[in-house]
Amino acid sequence: MGSLPLFPDFKPIEIDDRQSMTDILQSNRPGTSELTFTNLFIWRKHFSFRWCLYKDCLCVIGKENPGPDFAMAPIGPSGRAQTGLALLEWLKETRGISSPAIERADGGLALEASGSSRLLVEEKREHFDYVYLTRDLIDLPGNRNRNKRNHINQFFRSYDSYVYEELNERHIEAALSLQEKWCLLRRCEEDLNLLGEWDAIREILNNYRALELAGAVIIVDGEVKAFTLGEPLSDEMAVIHIEKADPGIPGLYQLINQQFSRRWTDMKFINREQDLGLPGLREAKLSYNPDHFIKKYSITLKG
Numbered sequence: 001m002g003s004l005p006l007f008p009d010f011k012p013i014e015i016d017d018r019q020s021m022t023d024i025l026q027s028n029r030p031g032t033s034e035l036t037f038t039n040l041f042i043w044r045k046h047f048s049f050r051w052c053l054y055k056d057c058l059c060v061i062g063k064e065n066p067g068p069d070f071a072m073a074p075i076g077p078s079g080r081a082q083t084g085l086a087l088l089e090w091l092k093e094t095r096g097i098s099s100p101a102i103e104r105a106d107g108g109l110a111l112e113a114s115g116s117s118r119l120l121v122e123e124k125r126e127h128f129d130y131v132y133l134t135r136d137l138i139d140l141p142g143n144r145n146r147n148k149r150n151h152i153n154q155f156f157r158s159y160d161s162y163v164y165e166e167l168n169e170r171h172i173e174a175a176l177s178l179q180e181k182w183c184l185l186r187r188c189e190e191d192l193n194l195l196g197e198w199d200a201i202r203e204i205l206n207n208y209r210a211l212e213l214a215g216a217v218i219i220v221d222g223e224v225k226a227f228t229l230g231e232p233l234s235d236e237m238a239v240i241h242i243e244k245a246d247p248g249i250p251g252l253y254q255l256i257n258q259q260f261s262r263r264w265t266d267m268k269f270i271n272r273e274q275d276l277g278l279p280g281l282r283e284a285k286l287s288y289n290p291d292h293f294i295k296k297y298s299i300t301l302k303g
Contacts, residue, residue: 010050013041015210024058028075030106032294033129033239033273038211042203046196057083068097073105081112088301102299110297122298126277129294130285131269137261144289148254155251159220164259167215172205174224179244204229204242216260226256237269
């Protein structure tokens with residue numbers, strides 16, 4: 001532990017930090033999609049993530065332009081609210097942040113913090129994780145999933161065959177090319193969030209072996225037309241970090257979602273992350289009929 005960064009000497013997240021950070025994350029399992037090494041690593045440039053240890057807790061701070069520094073939920077044993085309070089006070093007094101916040105905090109930390117006279121806890125609906133029953137994503141049962149089944153059938157009517165394969169090195173260049181085409185279509189250069197996602201996708205594809213992720217592609221007419229990556233989040237839940245498909249092929253998103261869900265039949269649940277308050281993304285995630293949400297919170301200083 002002596003060689004690891006100690007508070008307040010935060011350091012940028014690097015791939016070589018994976019084992020040290022993952023040991024803490026897996027020992028304490030906060031259960032939210034953001035708090036995996038993969039997520040923190042692939043978004044590290046967009047959010048300028050930096051980390052250190054405060055006593056027994058892993059602490060991460062970041063910054064989203066434009067905006068002030070913020071903290072992620074400290075990860076460690078019980079008593080995290082005290083660590084969170086120390087982080088917030090440090091951000092205010094040392095970093096000069098007038099209204100510091102812990103963003104996307106998990107329910108366990110929120111419950112601890114709600115008992116503090118110095119901390120204010122507020123639900124953040126746009127950051128709730130959408131959690132689905134794995135079997136529902138595979139079987140698409142009942143009338144409520146009729147549209148999803150129809151989209152997949154539309155794909156089969158348009159294409160005689162496809163190839164579904166596990167992601168490996170020979171697919172990376174084609175997957176990056178697909179994402180580049182997607183970005184040109186969606187004008188990523190005009191949207192900081194889409195630019196951040198594009199950078200995160202480059203990071204996850206180029207480092208997927210080191211990150212020990214599962215991934216898959218769908219090949220149509222000899223070309224990679226969809227790809228996805230995920231990993232276990234807990235003993236009974238997988239998390240899907242990235243899913244992209246050629247928007248010009250109807251039913252392809254639904255197909256790769258269904259096929260990749262079969263990879264996780266040993267997991268009861270699949271977490272498909274949050275909607276960020278974007279109406280189109282919220283509608284799409286709700287249309288798959290989530291089993292439940294994992295609530296997240298913003299924690300700030302009172303007064």
